[in-house]
Amino acid sequence: MSSSITLLGAGSWGTALAVHLAEAGRDVTLWAHRPAAVERMRRTRQNAPYLPEVHIPSSVRLTADLEAATAAADLWGVAVPSQHLRSVAERLRFVLRDDVTIVSLAKGIENDTLLTMSQVLEEVLGTEDPQAHIGVLYGPSHAEEVADGRPTTVVAAAPEETVAEQIQAAFMTERLRVYVNTDVxxxxxxxxxxxxxxxxxxxxxxxxxxxxxxxxxxxxxxxxxxxxxxxxxxxxxxxxxxxxxxxxxxxxxxxxxxxxxxxxxxxxxxxxxxxxxxxxxxxxxxxxxxxxxxxxxxxxxxxxxxxxxxxxxxxxxxxxxxxxxxxxxxxxxxxxxxxxxxxxxxxx
The missing domain is CATH 1.10.1040.10 (N-(1-d-carboxylethyl)-l-norvaline Dehydrogenase; domain 2)
Structure with missing residues (x-):
């Protein structure tokens, strides 16, 4: 199990997962693209307007430095809105390492290309390196309830079952149950x-x-x-x-x-x-x-x-x-x- 996780995107879902996983003992880094938002979260340990009543544990590292965020873990959860995923993926090309597993947490289909989120990541990041694994984590999971520690179940999907199982192990807690699927x-x-x-x-x-x-x-x-x-x-x-x-x-x-x-x-x-x-x-x-x-x-x-x-x-x-x-x-x-x-x- 990967105990170090970087979450890219500090909206409601990225924040909720950061809070939940940190409270479960994971080493969590949360990246936001706006430095002002990071400074506000550091000062208040909250993320208004997304989850204003949720406390962000002091153990969650908050940063607007993408290079530092991605260097902190070998498992990256990308939680930016679907129509912005491509622009973030373009930036990730320059910090991608052979040992990284990337998990799309965004739900959507890219306009114009009609690509799913994993397909956008594959297209931008390339598939030449078999170690650059890509998967998704989807399921009935409102951010407010996950941040509050209410029982939730989701599914980790990747073409290779071993990759899906790696994602399962990284995100599964006593309150977040993760199943495996290869039908991405x-x-x-x-x-x-x-x-x-x-x-x-x-x-x-x-x-x-x-x-x-x-x-x-x-x-x-x-x-x-x-x-x-x-x-x-x-x-x-x-x-x-x-x-x-x-x-x-x-x-x-x-x-x-x-x-x-x-x-x-x-x-x-x-x-x-x-x-x-x-x-x-x-x-x-x-x-x-x-x-x-x-x-x-x-x-x-x-x-x-x-x-x-x-x-x-x-x-x-x-x-x-x-x-x-x-x-x-x-x-x-x-x-x-x-x-x-x-x-x-x-x-x-």
Whole structure:
């Protein structure tokens, strides 16, 4: 187990993990790109506005020096917003060592390239050196609860099982249980696309549709996420796991969910611009909606809920109009899959 961990990105998730792992006895360095933010955290041992009520232990080293931060450990957890990952990875190229394992903690799909976070890291950092391992850590894990030490389970995924097990050992504590998976694309698609469905769930809350609608949304939502994942080569069982239905449930149901909150405000009549202007923290689902919409078109996968969220966010369509469209679609079997995926599915 690696007892030294550097967390790159001092938003809510990076901070929560730093607090949790330090209290579990790990040697933790937390990097933020703004020196002023680091000085404020050093002075107050808090990270407002992200986690204002959480105390940062004195054992957590705080720095804005990327070279010093990365030199402090051979396991780096990258917790910057997904659309900023590439720029941080470009800086990491100059400090990368052969013995480093890099764990993406960001959930999202890069706009334009439509690459997952691990794929962005692979593209920028290169794969010539087999020692430069890359994995991800995803699952139903609100930062507020992890920082507070509430029981949480997540999944560590990497192409090589030994790398996933290394990540598991590094992050697992008595209150943070980590499972292993080698289906990286499935974990990343499930853990990213769920933010789109969380916006949809929030819209339903804002309009006042109730529990029946949300249950249907979660169930049919995981079905369309699974369709996309299968088209991209994922394993179907991944979507019944922590990064699939687990992450989808917590993000659609919780008051902690920024994406659900954003959708709720839109459901109450605000514009996307108005909601974003009033939010301190990043709602990954907005940019992810663009990427998932484009991936669905690229792979020829029907994702009606994602299409509805996209139309509301970017085409100015009204929530009630899009719900009526969803409810009056042509009849389907519950286990419906596109013809290409039906043909490739194992025979029972």
């Amino acid at each position: 694309i499935g974990v990343e698609i499930g853990g990213s696309a769920k933010n789109v469905l969380a916006i949809a769930a929030g819209i339903g809350d804002g309009v006042g549709y109730g529990d029946n609608a949300k249950a249907a949304l979660i169930t049919r939502g995981i079905a369309e996420i699974r369709r996309l994942g299968l088209a991209m080569g994922a394993k179907p069982q991944t979507f019944a796991g922590l990064a699939g239905i687990g992450d989808l449930i917590v993000t659609c149901m919780s008051q902690h969910s920024r994406n659900r909150y954003l959708g709720e405000q839109i459901g109450r009549g605000k514009t996307l611009e108005e909601v974003l202007d009033g939010m301190e923290m990043v709602a990954e689902g907005v940019r992810t909606t663009q990427s998932i919409h484009d991936l669905a078109e690229t792979y020829g996968v029907e994702m009606p809920i994602t299409e509805a969220v996209y139309a509301i966010l970017f085409d100015g369509r009204r929530p009630r109009e899009m719900v009526e469209r969803l409810m009056t679609r042509s009849a389907k079997h519950e286990n419906w899959l596109p013809d290409a995926l039906q043909e490739s599915r194992p025979k029972s």
